[in-house]
Amino acid sequence: MxxxxxxxxxxxxxxxxxxxxxxxxxxxxxxxxxxxxxxxxxxxxxxxxxxxxxxxxxxxxxxxxxxxxxxxxxxxxxxxxxxxxxxxxRMVMFQESALFPWLDVLGNVMFGLKLKPNLRHAERREVAKFYLQLVGLEKFVDANIHELSGGMKQRVALARSLAPNPSxxxxxxxxxxxxxxxxxxxxxxxxxxxxxxxxxxxxxxxxxxxxxxxxxxxxxxxxxxxxxxxxxxxxxxxxxxxxxxxxxxxxxxxxxxxxxxxxxxxxxxx
Amino acid sequence: MKRIAAVGGFFVVLILVWEALVRFGVWSPVLVPSPLSVVQYLVRAIADGSLGQAVLVTMRRLLLGYVVGVAAGLPLGLLNARFKFFQDTLGLIALGLQTLPSICWVPLALLWFGQTEAAMLFVVIMGTLWSVLIATDTGVRHVPPIYIRAARTMGSRRLHTWTRVILPASLPFVVSGMKQGWAFAWRSLMAAEVYVTILTGFGLGHLLHYGRELHAMDQVVAVMLVIIAIGLLADKALFSPWERFLHQRWGTAK
CATH class of the missing domain: 3.40.50.300 (P-loop containing nucleotide triphosphate hydrolases)
Known part of the structure; x- marks a missing residue:
């Protein structure tokens, strides 16, 4: 077979x-x-x-x-x-969202991007926003993590894992x-x-x-x-x-x- | 608006009752000065510069000692959390010395440094250092390991992990430790200033002490009020913004 x-x-x-x-x-x-x-x-x-x-x-x-x-x-x-x-x-998404409470939604998605060289700040913001849009959370860019529901947290975590464009x-x-x-x-x-x-x-x-x-x-x-x-x-x-x-x-x-x-x-x- | 008016009204009534009790001889002016005399003293002391000078001297000692205490306490706390050896040795010392009221350092400081600024600085640093150190250590230990794992998968390493993940994650502990350190430093400095004459500068505590020596109750109460005002102001200016930020981000308040 x-x-x-x-x-x-x-x-x-x-x-x-x-x-x-x-x-x-x-x-x-x-x-x-x-x-x-x-x-x-x-x-x-x-x-x-x-x-x-x-x-x-x-x-x-x-x-x-x-x-x-x-x-x-x-x-x-x-x-x-x-x-x-x-x-x-190789990005990991955990059972608990493992989002950082001291950063807002955009800050969390930017975390991995900031560690990626050869990108300008404006470009990083754009990439982060693109992925937040992809998971349907473009309206929650400035939200604090504790304000999100469990499902929204996992969406942010997904956007955060996707943002540095892992294969x-x-x-x-x-x-x-x-x-x-x-x-x-x-x-x-x-x-x-x-x-x-x-x-x-x-x-x-x-x-x-x-x-x-x-x-x-x-x-x-x-x-x-x-x-x-x-x-x-x-x-x-x-x-x-x-x-x-x-x-x-x-x-x-x-x-x-x-x-x-x-x-x-x-x-x-x- | 209504709330502010109510609060203002409360204090006006309080002061009026106080003034009345002194004026009608219920309280002896030898023991309790009238609010008016307190205000008169304040105006006089501000005008001749003695109050301003004392505040300056005290605040310089406090801020300098506090900054040194925090600057030393933070990295030592991180070291404590990171290495077992430091935790077993320095951690034990810190725990022991934190239980020692920092005013107890004054006799030693006087013998070491004499009646100088150095002695006062030493007392303030001892008040700050251990609280900050222990709080930082505790904070770092309470960082959920999953934050560090998540950061590592995103490419964060060593120093970056320490400054961008571990330190911010332990911020709630660190800030409350800094606040405690401030309170300890402020109390021990006041105690030290009341307790010994420092030849290099005349601080608020000395002003308070000489008020007692001269039986100038208006001075005693006025200086006490100034000390309270500084404490409140420091709380609002130094710590409130941080605490607001923490509550908002972590969602720990209403």
Whole structure:
């Protein structure tokens, strides 16, 4: 199937390569195998979702790709170059917005831009405003962070991650803390922005439906030790509606597999 | 407008009652001067320059010592938060010395520096330094790690992270530490000035002290009022703008 796919479709270049990455944490005399021999390739412009129960190491993998954490063994390549630390080409969006309360909305979006050389101040402002418009918050340029709702905060965080124009966007359960209605709006927004800006996105979630709605591929993780168990390709036209029937079929299939892996993992543990 | 009128009315009535109580002999003028005599003293002291001179001397000591205290306390606090060694050593000293009322430094300062400006500066710096140091340390420790992670992904490194993320994020703590440092410095300076004669300059505390020596109650009360006024003014001029900014940005007030 994969070979046939490669023959028929003009495959874009590889953007991210995760090679045999392992990571162990030591927490109070306990050792947790967060990741064991995880490998993954992500093509340019691809939207890949990492799904699994909490504690399966998917966030750890995202942090390693971001360069915020180092693997015990194995390595990550971005555009063929080994990742040694955080870089502007790979922006992270966290579950909490992590916006800076001492700056206003524009100041937050400008933060990353100010660290980008070769731009004039006026140009930076223009870029920041462009992205605030893209997420629909152009009227809130001067607002303080505490004045925004949870959904608006995540939109600002999205604009802030997009502003330095990274080629890769790493999203760690960015909609986890939002209410269902706001989340549905953001599913629409993120798909629209992804198509418009052609980013490579790695998206971590424990919500299978969300993963099936957004991803080209869904990678299924199982915990202790954290491993990729199965890979699903979701080939539905975009923009996808989270409530559509076709999507529900994919969701059911992935959920079934997830449950199976979890129960077999539990048997091993016993 | 109505509020201002009500407040103004309250104070006018207060002063009138005070004046009446003295005038009708309920309070002895030896113990409580009339408001009128206080105002007369103030006018006299301003006219002959003695009050202005005292304010100048005191404020110079206070501001100079305070600036030095903050300038030293901030970086030492950052150092404390950053390195375990400093935290274990300097942090312990700071915690201990902060509990020492800074007036307790006066005997030592007098023996070291004599009855000079240096002694007064030393006392003010000791009042400021430890509060600022501890508040900065605490503030930095309370910065959510996710701010630093987010900044790092956006390309912020070392010094940039310290000045643009960690310091502003700990601003609420730092400002309240600076405010406490100011209060400690002001109180200890006044205590020191009342307590010892400094040969190099005649400050507000001395004016207060000699008011007592001369049994000039109008002078005592007038100088007390001036000290209160300076305290209020400093609060409004130095700290209110910062606090307003913090409340507005962080959304911590109504």
């Amino acid at each position: 994969n070979e046939l796919h490669r023959e028929l479709v003009n495959v874009p270049p590889v953007k991210l390569t995760v090679e045999n990455v392992s990571k162990t944490f030591h927490v109070r005399r306990q050792t947790v195998r967060a990741l064991e021999n995880v490998s993954l390739t992500v093509q340019e412009g691809e939207f890949v979702c990492l799904v699994g129960p909490s504690g399966c190491g998917k966030t750890t993998l995202l942090n390693i790709i971001a360069g915020l954490e180092q693997p015990d063994s194995g390595r990550v390549l971005a555009d063929g170059v080994p990742v040694t630390g955080p870089g502007r080409d 890769v966007l790493l999203m760690d359960e960015p909609f986890g803390a939002l209410d269902a209605l706001t989340r549905e709006q953001l599913y629409g927004d993120i798909q629209r922005i992804w198509e418009k800006r052609r980013k490579t996105i790695v998206f971590v979630t424990h919500n299978v439906r969300e993963a099936a709605c957004l991803g080209d591929r869904v990678m299924l993780f199982s915990p202790r030790p954290g491993r990729i168990r199965e890979e699903f390709r979701v080939e539905l036209p975009r923009p996808r509606d989270i409530n559509s029937v076709e999507l529900a079929k994919h969701t059911a299939e992935i959920t079934r597999a997830l449950k199976q892996h979890l129960s077999s993992a539990a048997e091993v543990a016993e």
